[in-house]
Amino acid sequence: MMRRGVGQLSKAALSRPLPRRERCYSTHPPNARLNKPIDYGTTQLLAHSSKGPALGNHHEIPLEVRNGATRKMNLFQAVNDALGIALAEDDSVLIFGEDVAFGGVFRCTMKLAETHGAERVFNTPLTEQGIMGFGIGLAAQGMRPVAEIQFADYVFPAFDQIVNEGAKLRYREGATGVHAGSLTVRMPCGGVGHGGLYHSQSPESLFTHIPGFRIVMPRSPIQAKGLLLSAIRSNDPCIFMEPKILYRAAVEQVPEAAYELPLSKAEVVKPGKDITIISYGQPMYTCLSAIQRAEEDLGVSCELIDLRTVYPWDKETVFASVRKTGRVLVVHEAMVNAGVGAEIAAAIQEDPETFVRLEAPVARVAGWSIHSALMFERFNIPDIARIYENIRKSLDY
Amino acid sequence: MRCRAIRRLPLQRVVVPIPTSRAACAASSISQRPNSDFVSFPGALKSAFTSTLKFEHPGSYTALPTYRVVDQHGTVVDSSFTPDISDEAVIKLYKDMLFISIMDLIMFDAQRQGRLSFYMVSAGEEAVSVGSSSVLDFEDSVYCQYREQGLFKERGMTTKEFMSQLFANKNDPGKGRNMPVHYGSKRLNIVSISTSAYAAAAALSSLKLIEAHAPQHTVSSPLATQIPQASGAGYALKMQKLQNPNSKARVAVCFFGEGAASEGDFHAAMNIAATRSCPVIFICRNNGYAISTPTLDQYRGDGIASRGIGYGIDTIRVDGNDIWAVREAVKRGREMALQDGGKPILIECMTYRVSHHSTSDDSFAYRARIEVEDWKRRDNPITRLRKWMEAKGVWDEAKEKEARESLRKEILKGFSEAEKEKKPALRTMFEDIYEEITPELKAQMTELRDMLDKYPDEYDFSEYEGGKESLRE
Numbered sequence: 071m072m073r074r075g076v077g078q079l080s081k082a083a084l085s086r087p088l089p090r091r092e093r094c095y096s097t098h099p100p101n102a103r104l105n106k107p108i109d110y111g112t113t114q115l116l117a118h119s120s121k122g123p124a125l126g127n128h129h130e131i132p133l134e135v136r137n138g139a140t141r142k143m144n145l146f147q148a149v150n151d152a153l154g155i156a157l158a159e160d161d162s163v164l165i166f167g168e169d170v171a172f173g174g175v176f177r178c179t180m181k182l183a184e185t186h187g188a189e190r191v192f193n194t195p196l197t198e199q200g201i202m203g204f205g206i207g208l209a210a211q212g213m214r215p216v217a218e219i220q221f222a223d224y225v226f227p228a229f230d231q232i233v234n235e236g237a238k239l240r241y242r243e244g245a246t247g248v249h250a251g252s253l254t255v256r257m258p259c260g261g262v263g264h265g266g267l268y269h270s271q272s273p274e275s276l277f278t279h280i281p282g283f284r285i286v287m288p289r290s291p292i293q294a295k296g297l298l299l300s301a302i303r304s305n306d307p308c309i310f311m312e313p314k315i316l317y318r319a320a321v322e323q324v325p326e327a328a329y330e331l332p333l334s335k336a337e338v339v340k341p342g343k344d345i346t347i348i349s350y351g352q353p354m355y356t357c358l359s360a361i362q363r364a365e366e367d368l369g370v371s372c373e374l375i376d377l378r379t380v381y382p383w384d385k386e387t388v389f390a391s392v393r394k395t396g397r398v399l400v401v402h403e404a405m406v407n408a409g410v411g412a413e414i415a416a417a418i419q420e421d422p423e424t425f426v427r428l429e430a431p432v433a434r435v436a437g438w439s440i441h442s443a444l445m446f447e448r449f450n451i452p453d454i455a456r457i458y459e460n461i462r463k464s465l466d467y
Numbered sequence: 468m469r470c471r472a473i474r475r476l477p478l479q480r481v482v483v484p485i486p487t488s489r490a491a492c493a494a495s496s497i498s499q500r501p502n503s504d505f506v507s508f509p510g511a512l513k514s515a516f517t518s519t520l521k522f523e524h525p526g527s528y529t530a531l532p533t534y535r536v537v538d539q540h541g542t543v544v545d546s547s548f549t550p551d552i553s554d555e556a557v558i559k560l561y562k563d564m565l566f567i568s569i570m571d572l573i574m575f576d577a578q579r580q581g582r583l584s585f586y587m588v589s590a591g592e593e594a595v596s597v598g599s600s601s602v603l604d605f606e607d608s609v610y611c612q613y614r615e616q617g618l619f620k621e622r623g624m625t626t627k628e629f630m631s632q633l634f635a636n637k638n639d640p641g642k643g644r645n646m647p648v649h650y651g652s653k654r655l656n657i658v659s660i661s662t663s664a665y666a667a668a669a670a671l672s673s674l675k676l677i678e679a680h681a682p683q684h685t686v687s688s689p690l691a692t693q694i695p696q697a698s699g700a701g702y703a704l705k706m707q708k709l710q711n712p713n714s715k716a717r718v719a720v721c722f723f724g725e726g727a728a729s730e731g732d733f734h735a736a737m738n739i740a741a742t743r744s745c746p747v748i749f750i751c752r753n754n755g756y757a758i759s760t761p762t763l764d765q766y767r768g769d770g771i772a773s774r775g776i777g778y779g780i781d782t783i784r785v786d787g788n789d790i791w792a793v794r795e796a797v798k799r800g801r802e803m804a805l806q807d808g809g810k811p812i813l814i815e816c817m818t819y820r821v822s823h824h825s826t827s828d829d830s831f832a833y834r835a836r837i838e839v840e841d842w843k844r845r846d847n848p849i850t851r852l853r854k855w856m857e858a859k860g861v862w863d864e865a866k867e868k869e870a871r872e873s874l875r876k877e878i879l880k881g882f883s884e885a886e887k888e889k890k891p892a893l894r895t896m897f898e899d900i901y902e903e904i905t906p907e908l909k910a911q912m913t914e915l916r917d918m919l920d921k922y923p924d925e926y927d928f929s930e931y932e933g934g935k936e937s938l939r940e
Contacts, residue, residue: 161710189706195742200695200735204743207699207719210684211608213706215699227731234689235696241899243685244642246653251902281900305902334905382905 104363104455108319108355115339115358116290116322124322125358126339126376127292131329140323145316148291148324149178149256152298153216155328157186160214162252163302165191167201167218175220176258176317202228202255206236209253209307216302222259222311223268229276236307237282251305256298258314259287260352260403261442261451270442272351272404277309278381278413284333285381287311289354291324296331297378304333313352336384338391342373345397345464348388348414350377353401353452360457370465380410385417389424396429397464403451406436430467433460530769531784533817536791539846541854548791551798552601554861560601560790561856562870563620564593564849569874570616571822573882574633574647578826582886583633587648589614591788591821594848595752596722597621598793603720603801608700610684610693610721611650614752618722619650622683626877628652630885637932641685642899643891651685690723691730694749697721698740698811701747705809718804719747725815726757728771737778737811746809748800749780752787754820759833775813787816788848791855821847890930892937912938 098107110116117124120140128136143151156163165179171193173180183191194201198219205217219225225232232255240249261270277285284306288294294312301308339354340361349357354376361372373391377383392398398418400411411434418432419425435452442450504515536545550557571588578586589596596617603609611618619629631638633647640651684693701719708716727733728751740747751771755762768774775782781803785792793816800812819842823830830839856862893915897908904912916938919926928935 162706164706189709192743195735195738197731197735197738199731200698200739203692203695203732203735204699204702204739207696207701208703209699210696211700211703211707211719213703230689231692231695231732235687235692238687240902242641242645242649242687243651244644244895244899245640246651246683246685248651248653248684249899249902284901382901382907385906 102455104360104458105453106359108359110319110321110355113355113358115355116320117292117324118322120323124290124292125374126337127290130331130337131292131296131325135325135327135329139326141326142321143291143295143324144318144321145288145291145294145312146176146178146318148295149298149312150180150182151324151326152295152302153179153182154185155299156214156216156302157182157190159328162212162214163190163216164208164213165216165218166194166204167256168196168220169193170218174218176314178256178312178317179218198224198226198228199231202231202236205253205255206231206239206250209236209250210239210248212252214252214254214302216254216256219255219257221269221271221314222257222273223271225255225257225273232277232283232309233280237280239282241282249305250307253307254298254301254304254310255308256310256312258317259311260313260315261447262315263447264444265442265447266444267441270447272311272402272437274309274311274380275404275409275413278383278410282307283381284308284379285311286333286379287313287351288378289313289351289376290316290320291322293331293376293378295324296329297333299328300330300333303330306333308333311351315352331378334379334382334384336387337376337378338373338387339376340372340374342371342395344370344372344395345399345461346373346375346388346391346395347399347401347457347461348375348377349401350380350410351403353403356452356454357401357457360454360461363454363458364461368462368465370461372461377410377414383410383414385421388414389418389421392418392424393427396427397467398428399433399435399457399460399464401435401452401457403437405439406434407439409434409436411436430464433464435460525768528769528773531772531782533784533786534792534796535786535789536795537789537851537855539788539851541851541856541858543855545792545795548795550791551794554856554859556601557852557856558861560597560621561849561852561862562874563597563617564790564852565870566620566874566878567593567597567617568849569871570629570878573875573878575822575826577882583647585647585826586633587613587825588822589616591842591847592752592754592818593617594790594793594852595750595787595816595818598790599720599722599750599797602794602798604715604717606715607717607801608684608697608704608719610697610700610719611686612690612693612723612727612752613648613686613688614724615722616648616650619652619683622652624650624652626881627885630881631888634885634888635890636885636888637891638885638888639891642895644896645685646688649686649688650683652683690727691732691736694721694723694727694730694732694736695739697747697749698736698743698745701740701745701804701809701811702743705744705746716805717746718801719745720750721747722750722752724757725751725753725755725762725771726760726765728774729757729765737775737780737813740811741779744807744809745811746804747811748797748804749775749811749813750797751813751815752818753815754787754818756820756824756830756834758824758828759830761834770815770817772813772815775815778811778813780811780813782813782815784815784817787818788846788851790848790852818848819846889932892932893928893935894933894937909940913940 114125170179171183201217205215208215236250259272286297288297301310347357400414415432435456437450506514536548538544574586596615600618600621632650635643697719704717772782772784783796785796796814804812897912919935
């Protein structure tokens, strides 16, 4: 019954041309002053030319690398570049996961199997717990595995291996010296406009409750390359979360040479004196747009911090900034309840020297405490207007 | 099946690349000969067509046979069998089994007296662990579940090391973090590595993997998690051999019970080991029970062995109470695991869990005492080897008595020494979370120390090595 109904419907639909319409998931309100689409082509967060650095992005990269050749890369190409470097410099690096051999469903592993061999870049059966267990076994045996979970939404079958095994291995093994520190797990995360319940999630705060792993999320191709190389070379196991909406959207001039960016170190991307805005990953762009609007409208100066590593996170940089500005706003895509913002807010009020400098309550702009429903994404993920309003509220307090 | 279409949606353009590598092309190069009896479906290459509608019924297959060398009377039933080791070596294996069974009795009682927190005996399963261990290479990487004490003993773990772990004292390599019976050791494996061979290999190559070790992995409580890890370890060993052909060929070995085989990790591990052709030997101890759950509630197929075939894995079922059968199977399995560039092997050892599951379990709540007594009397790996040794004239009642007494003394001595040792330094609770102690953890260490300073009567840290001073930064 059902099948026939669908068949008739599609036949009927095909018989006349579909009306031309804008895609409903990518439109923006025509009269919006705040909620305009992010213009990745002009945002100051990306280095659009090899001359003149983007916001942040240059202090930690060695001079010879910065002055060397650069190439225009989007985020997936920067990830690919980092993986290629890692494979070339260390024979113990292996890359595996579902569909990585042909280049990956997001193209992050393009050409790596051809260049480095099918023994080092290979597909696994479709089993996340298997991928994670396999990776931990490789790491314990002295290899340097880089596992891919196709979407962060599908990491949950591997949770036991992450929480009980990968995170605890060094602790449990004690004096035997065995650990899974050479393991890196990459996973695309975050909203993409139409990913619905299982192609949108940002489960980073669940990982931040697990001592043992470092949880990293880059905001741009330059950051992705440096942080991913650090994660792979690190002797602590790392979960590297890639905001998939940036895979093609974020394009910048990335140094071709290898370089590392420090883990567990936040970056003050834009200095300011009236309020501190802390974020990571894609919302960094939303924050910057909101900041620019607020600075114009309200005549204030906002400091923007990219946490980069959400656990163990860089308290000192955050505290120093909040002590200076007295106001703070934490922005993330993942739902607000027990999110990264909760930990940061608690730590800020817990630190006596920082607490006494607070001029307003710590505010959080994050996803609502709901699941990432397909048709409601634009009302759920923090947007420019909500960040702008919270900056205003904090300053008015 | 997850929605692949949605996976691609974030991309602005969907470009399906033309596969260029040989591996990528293989899947699409299946051709069908004209009038072939076989289907060229990519999912089952050699399946012949049939016009008979017939479901395969598990009951129409006879159970896989159980391989044995020596029967329960100690008589050799495999006429092709000749012992491959000296009488002295057999006696050593026998004493290893005896050691474990005597230690089990002493420690079980000690737990009952409240002198240690927990214990698990391995009565009835000594031949599986000792027998397997005795034919593995010392550098093979081994993953255990928790009822393989015999393997640690056979590999040379000392009484002091057993007791240090059980009492979680300062000599415990696990630094007092793990429950009793969660043994692990580094020394057992690296001691025999030929350092000159490794140094020579290191000189030829800059590979970091030269530093690789073959650890006797520390036991962890979550069941079956070690199985896919063993697959990964097997793949690592295969890669290390490929990248350094002068190095020794090694396998990974993984033990687990039939209950653990119901976990998803078992499935993941078998499948990934088969598809990546990993040299790994999976050894299942099928002892009839997972705590209170009999195998009838655990599975309805022909045990664990029948599953191996489904994964494309060479499989055998052996009598786990026959140390010779275990040895022959594991020895042959190891050779096979290293053939053809490496492949997995599954060995199901049939045994009976004579003991309670652990000190927290009274098994007579779910099984008849008579059943247990029957197994103890009728068939037992230790008495079976003893009968074989006695028939051969290398063992007798006097030797048995002497061995039991000296082992008992040795264990009791180790027991009382380990019990008196200090516990690990308090600082070790904050170490090894990361490679280096993080600022957050340093702050927490200081916070704990301040508490011990301010409330000295609320905490007893006298039994910890170095007292509270170790918490000082």
